[in-house]
Amino acid sequence: MSDPFISFQRKTSMSECNHIKDILNDEFIGKKVKLKGWVYRHRASSKLVFIILRDSTDVIQCVVKSDSEFFEAAKDLYIESSIEIEGTLRKDDRAPTGYEIDVEKLNLICKGEPFPVTKDQSVEFLLDIRHLWLRSMKLTRILEARHYIIEYLREFLDKEGFYEVPAPLITKSGAEGGSEVFEIDYFGEKAYLTQSSQLYAEAAIFALEKVYVLAPSFRAEPSRTRRHLAEYWHLEPEMAFYNNKMNMEIQERMVEYVCNKMGKEHGSLVKKIGRDPEYLLGIKSPFERISYEEAIDRANKLGCKMKLGDDFGADEEYILTKDLKQPIFITDFPMELKAFYMAENPNNPGHALCSDLLAPEGHGEIIGGSEREWRYEVLMDRIKENKLNVKDYEWYLDLRKYGSVPHSGFGLGIERFIKWMLNLKHIRDAIPFPRTINRFYP
Numbered sequence: 160m161s162d163p164f165i166s167f168q169r170k171t172s173m174s175e176c177n178h179i180k181d182i183l184n185d186e187f188i189g190k191k192v193k194l195k196g197w198v199y200r201h202r203a204s205s206k207l208v209f210i211i212l213r214d215s216t217d218v219i220q221c222v223v224k225s226d227s228e229f230f231e232a233a234k235d236l237y238i239e240s241s242i243e244i245e246g247t248l249r250k251d252d253r254a255p256t257g258y259e260i261d262v263e264k265l266n267l268i269c270k271g272e273p274f275p276v277t278k279d280q281s282v283e284f285l286l287d288i289r290h291l292w293l294r295s296m297k298l299t300r301i302l303e304a305r306h307y308i309i310e311y312l313r314e315f316l317d318k319e320g321f322y323e324v325p326a327p328l329i330t331k332s333g334a335e336g337g338s339e340v341f342e343i344d345y346f347g348e349k350a351y352l353t354q355s356s357q358l359y360a361e362a363a364i365f366a367l368e369k370v371y372v373l374a375p376s377f378r379a380e381p382s383r384t385r386r387h388l389a390e391y392w393h394l395e396p397e398m399a400f401y402n403n404k405m406n407m408e409i410q411e412r413m414v415e416y417v418c419n420k421m422g423k424e425h426g427s428l429v430k431k432i433g434r435d436p437e438y439l440l441g442i443k444s445p446f447e448r449i450s451y452e453e454a455i456d457r458a459n460k461l462g463c464k465m466k467l468g469d470d471f472g473a474d475e476e477y478i479l480t481k482d483l484k485q486p487i488f489i490t491d492f493p494m495e496l497k498a499f500y501m502a503e504n505p506n507n508p509g510h511a512l513c514s515d516l517l518a519p520e521g522h523g524e525i526i527g528g529s530e531r532e533w534r535y536e537v538l539m540d541r542i543k544e545n546k547l548n549v550k551d552y553e554w555y556l557d558l559r560k561y562g563s564v565p566h567s568g569f570g571l572g573i574e575r576f577i578k579w580m581l582n583l584k585h586i587r588d589a590i591p592f593p594r595t596i597n598r599f600y601p
């Protein structure tokens with residue numbers, strides 16, 4: 160008897176019905192098939208109706224001839240009408256996916272109204288009707304790829320012995336202590352939507368040692384860039400007894416694992432979206448490491464005008480990475496540029512034991528990571544220096560009071576990672592309902 164838990168394969172065929180992807184092959188030629196889906200394209204003449212049918216897996220051309228009892232019904236469809244068809248598969252090189260179905264039976268599920276997307280294709284309009292535009296070929300395939308990318312991130316961390324833990328989204332203070340927080344009313348008290356789950360992940364390492372949180376983070380980003388969302392999904396692993404070197408090593412292995420696996424298992428999917436699978440298969444660790452100072456030098460040689468102490472913004476990261484093929488780490492940022500909880504590098508005073516991982520081809524930062532300050536007194540000083548409210552961080556300081564240990568962790572922005580992996584122009588296409596400075600509807 161086969162063990163259903165040994166090899167998991169996504170089920171594409173419904174018992175009473177086929178899926179398009181499964182029948183696009185010579186074995187089905189001459190066979191009867193039954194499909195459920197939506198009208199993707201529609202063209203009618205006096206003799207024939209061509210319907211390109213779409214389901215979750217692909218599209219296929221279906222033909223209804225004028226002598227069919229379903230001819231009038233077939234003529235009368237809208238784009239996105241939902242239908243069920245039965246027919247026989249034929250090979251046809253002129254059809255969009257190489258096969259065609261001679262329709263023998265057509266059942267209208269819902270004709271609906273004329274679909275609005277076909278008229279106006281402006282960016283703003285498509286964002287207004289995002290709930291409908293999700294069905295477009297491009298967004299459907301990106302959503303599919305997003306599913307696998309997250310699956311492989313989890314798979315990698317599982318294999319490395321991590322536990323997934325939850326963290327609250329409503330907090331008493333912003334994790335980074337910065338200004339980019341969304342304030343909410345919590346039963347009459349001020350509260351904030353979380354900017355990062357890191358501090359809670361840190362609490363959980365004292366229970367499970369290696370943990371990760373995968374949850375939304377909220378940033379009231381005033382910047383209109385192609386890589387900032389106000390609500391994004393944040394993967395935040397945190398590891399007890401890891402120093403920053405081990406931290407960087409696990410990051411690069413994770414990135415390599417997920418890129419390689421996507422290239423190997425879903426080459427044709429990523430290709431449809433516009434990323435050559437060979438590129439993903441070629442991502443190979445270890446990644447280059449350069450210090451903050453070296454990065455400034457390099458950026459200036461490439462045309463930036465940065466001074467020591469400046470932070471890298473989207474433009475500088477673009478210039479620095481546009482000609483690279485592999486990701487690159489920038490290490491040892493000045494302490495003032497980074498969050499209060501980062502440990503100082505004893506071999507490079509004034510600089511943090513930290514790294515940003517920048518994706519190549521101009522995509523820029525996808526991960527920020529560091530060793531955490533684990534000594535109570537030093538952390539207390541940092542909180543005060545950063546003018547944070549000690550009271551809000553008492554629980555966090557407690558973690559350094561009872562059996563504190565050296566530890567490290569990092570945060571990967573899921574949509575930034577997807578944007579690079581799939582070579583998307585804008586981060587909003589990596590998430591179905593993007594929240595940006597000027598939009599939170601639909």
Ligand code: ATP
Pocket residue numbers: 378380386387388389390391393524525526527528570571572573574575576
């Ligand atoms: P940036 O300088 O690009 O604004 P950051 O330094 O604020 O990034 P971190 O606070 O280190 O970023 O957050 C960790 C990771 O979360 C980043 O490396 C990035 O992948 C992701 N991230 C941060 N802000 C956003 C955002 N507004 N939208 C999408 N992803 C984000």
Ligand code: MG
Pocket residue numbers: none
């Ligand atoms: Mg930021």
